[in-house]
Amino acid sequence: MFTPAQSRTKTVAIKPITVPTGDRAVPPQVKVTAPAEGRGLPVIVFSHGNAWSMDGYGPLVDRWAAAGFVVVQPTHLDSRRNAIGFDDPRFGTIWRVRIDDLRAVLDHLDAILAEAGDLIDRADRTSVAVVGHSWGAQTVGTLLGARVFDAQGTAGEDFSHGGAKAGVLIAATGSGDSLTPFAVEHLPFMRPDYSTMTTPALVIAGDKDQSKMSTRGPDWFLDAFELSPAPKHLLVVPGGEHTLGGIAGEAVSETTDTDADRVALVADAVTAYLLDALDRDPDAWSRFRADTEAVEKASFQHKD
Numbered sequence: 001m002f003t004p005a006q007s008r009t010k011t012v013a014i015k016p017i018t019v020p021t022g023d024r025a026v027p028p029q030v031k032v033t034a035p036a037e038g039r040g041l042p043v044i045v046f047s048h049g050n051a052w053s054m055d056g057y058g059p060l061v062d063r064w065a066a067a068g069f070v071v072v073q074p075t076h077l078d079s080r081r082n083a084i085g086f087d088d089p090r091f092g093t094i095w096r097v098r099i100d101d102l103r104a105v106l107d108h109l110d111a112i113l114a115e116a117g118d119l120i121d122r123a124d125r126t127s128v129a130v131v132g133h134s135w136g137a138q139t140v141g142t143l144l145g146a147r148v149f150d151a152q153g154t155a156g157e158d159f160s161h162g163g164a165k166a167g168v169l170i171a172a173t174g175s176g177d178s179l180t181p182f183a184v185e186h187l188p189f190m191r192p193d194y195s196t197m198t199t200p201a202l203v204i205a206g207d208k209d210q211s212k213m214s215t216r217g218p219d220w221f222l223d224a225f226e227l228s229p230a231p232k233h234l235l236v237v238p239g240g241e242h243t244l245g246g247i248a249g250e251a252v253s254e255t256t257d258t259d260a261d262r263v264a265l266v267a268d269a270v271t272a273y274l275l276d277a278l279d280r281d282p283d284a285w286s287r288f289r290a291d292t293e294a295v296e297k298a299s300f301q302h303k304d
Contacts, residue, residue, distance in 0.1 A: 002272050002288040009066035010036035014116045015054060019074065019104045026077055028101045030054060032116040033061050034070040034123070041119075042127035042278050043070045044270075045105050045164070047098065047136030049171075049248065051080040056248050057133070059260075063267040069274070070123045072112060074101045078135070086186050095148070095189040098139040099159050102130060106143075106163035127278045130164040131270060133247060137172035138192055141224060144199035149176060149191040160199070166277035167201040168270050171209060171242055174220035175227065183213040194228040202233045202273040204266060206240020208257065230303040233285070235269050237262060237298050265297060 015031035031054035034041060044064055048056055054073040061071045077084060077097045084090055090097075105112065106128065113120040132140035142148070144167045147155040176191025183190055190213060205221035214220045225234040237244055245262030246255040272288035275281040292298050 002268070002284060002291050011062060011065040012036050012117070017112055017115045019101070020108050020111065021100070021104050026082060028074045028076070028104065030075070030105060030112060031073045032070065032112065032119065033065045033073070034116070034119055035065055035068055038068060039122045040124045041068055041070045041122055042129070042274065042280060043072065043109070043123055043125065044274070045072045045074075045102060045128065045130045047102055047130070047132035047139045048073065048076065048079075049132075049134035049136050050078060052248060053079040053081055056252075058249055059263045060247050060267045060270070063264070064271060067268075067271045069271070070113070070119060072105055072109070074105055076101055076136075076139075095135075095139070098135070099142050102139060102143055103159070103161055106130075106161050109163070127165065127280070128163055129166045129168065129274050129278060131168040131170070131274075132172075133170040134242065135173070137169035137224070138190070140167050141169055141172060141192060141194065141197055141201075143167070144197045144201055146197040146224075146228070147193040148189055149193050151188065155193045155196070158196070164199060166274060167199055168204065168273060169201060169224045170204045170247070170266065170270075171206065171221055171244065172203060172224040174211075174214060174216065174223035178214045178216045178220065180213055180215060187213065192224070194224055197224070197228040200231045200277050201228070202235065202269070202277075204235045204237065204244070204269060206237045206242065206244050206257075208239055208241050211242070225301065232303050233273065234301040235298055236300075237265060265292070269298075 013033040016029035053075040130140045142159040143161045145160045203225040241257040245259035272284040275284035
């Protein structure tokens with residue numbers, strides 16, 4: 001049986017830590033959350049959804065830290081605290097700034113952990129995964145090998161990063177052939193090419209997630225699995241809408257499907273998958289899958 005994290009596990013959080021990025025006008029800052037004890041801790045670098053920040057996603061981050069992960073959360077430039085709208089000249093390239101943020105975190109992980117108390121000695125910098133939700137999932141996908149199509153349908157630059165051994169894409173942007181007129185005008189970068197996303201990954205989607213950016217239904221969020229090469233796993237959450245029960249925070253305005261059990265399911269799925277993918281517990285994912293299928297809480301697919 002897969003045993004999820006226990007709430008009594010003590011965790012610590014350190015913020016803000018500024019990431020070295022040269023002459024950026026708004027350098028990214030991160031929050032680091034980790035178990036208060038333990039060594040050889042694997043690392044998750046987490047990319048938030050549109051407008052959020054390092055201070056969001058507590059229901060996920062706290063559970064991952066309690067399960068033994070160090071979680072590093074950058075605040076991206078699109079965070080609402082930076083007040084950058086569609087008419088800001090920076091918005092056109094803000095999707096690339098997000099990618100730069102994650103790459104900078106991976107490149108400067110030692111420096112970040114050195115500022116976070118004793119984590120430079122307790123974290124395993126060779127066991128690193130990237131995880132993201134919504135826009136953050138598309139951002140994470142680029143570090144795993146996905147690219148972005150331009151208006152002519154040509155795949156762009158390769159942003160993959162060898163520092164990420166595995167990834168998880170939660171409610172990830174689907175292909176760009178069904179974008180709404182609003183998305184085409186304001187978010188033209190929502191055209192991922194998953195055919196080159198070769199790094200092992202888990203894709204999580206809700207079967208009631210209806211995006212306002214696509215004319216397709218919830219199947220749009222399966223593209224990251226369907227269109228990418230193996231090895232990949234897919235978890236579809238029954239009744240899950242875009243925040244999958246409230247993963248960004250308890251009772252936040254974006255949550256339309258509040259369900260604490262659904263949040264725990266998503267959090268523990270990521271834990272189990274990464275324990276397996278990072279060679280910490282090779283049976284964790286199979287146990288989690290068997291336990292979940294036994295009570296019909298979700299459906300699974302995989303390709304190896």
